[in-house]
Amino acid sequence: MARPTRQKNVVRKRSYPAARLARQQPTVPEPNRLLKVWRRVLERRLRTRLRAKVAVEIHDNTHTMLTFQRQRAMFRLRLHHMFLAAPDEVIQALADFVRMGDGEASTRLDRFIERNKAYIRRVSPEQMRKRIRLEPVGRHHDLGRIFDRLNERYFQSRISAAITYGPAPRVKGPRKSIKMGSYAADSKVIRIHPALDQPVVPRYFVEWIVFHEMLHHVYRARKGEDGRRCVHPPEFMEHERRFHDFKRAQAWEDENLDLLLRSRVEG
Ligand SMILES: [Zn+2]
Incomplete structure (x- = not known):
């Protein structure tokens, strides 16, 4: 008796995850929520390097990849989404560039953007x-x-x-x-x-x-x-x-x- 039951279980288990995913969509993070989490992580990474408040806005622009302004003790940055997963040296370059308009940092950022240009949406x-x-x-x-x-x-x-x-x-x-x-x-x-x-x-x-x-x-x-x-x-x-x-x-x-x-x- 035990054997057929187990087999039945196995079959049921195989089809289970897909069916559950379809029914319980809220357990999958929405893109907007994911973006928010990633954006916060990026803000934190910048904050520790700039030792100031940082507000980041993420965009999908095709031309200008980064802009920033300083408002009293706060840095506001508008960044292309390629920066969300940027390695530490790029985040450091971003901080140096924002803080001191560093020319060498700007070159490193240019190189990063060039390497990631596949992520820039193409608009004719x-x-x-x-x-x-x-x-x-x-x-x-x-x-x-x-x-x-x-x-x-x-x-x-x-x-x-x-x-x-x-x-x-x-x-x-x-x-x-x-x-x-x-x-x-x-x-x-x-x-x-x-x-x-x-x-x-x-x-x-x-x-x-x-x-x-x-x-x-x-x-x-x-x-x-x-x-x-x-x-x-x-x-x-x-x-x-x-x-x-x-x-x-x-x-x-x-x-x-x-x-x-x-x-x-x-x-
Ligand atoms: Zn000209």
């Missing part, structure tokens, strides 16, 4: 662009036309970037500096400061700024010999000098920067 430039409203047509300068002409003249129309006026940044009082253009490599979008869309700003000046940003599409930023990020490598500078009105545009900037700094842009 097209997907990223869908979230951006492109407004290339200004009141005075049509960026789309400027871009197309430059693309034809200098790049055999091979540059597949989008262009738009950037949103007017809210600045109180006179500006101290102005970022006239930018290029976002992830979305392949060139943004031009709306202050350039004025009749007093000559066409060749806007063209030069657009040309400069197109070169950012051609020459990616890379690490220079000193380990720093080099956004304008020598070949970039060399290429930029081929712009037809390079000297004239530079001269105009020297003389009129004040005008651009003072200009008010109606959003």
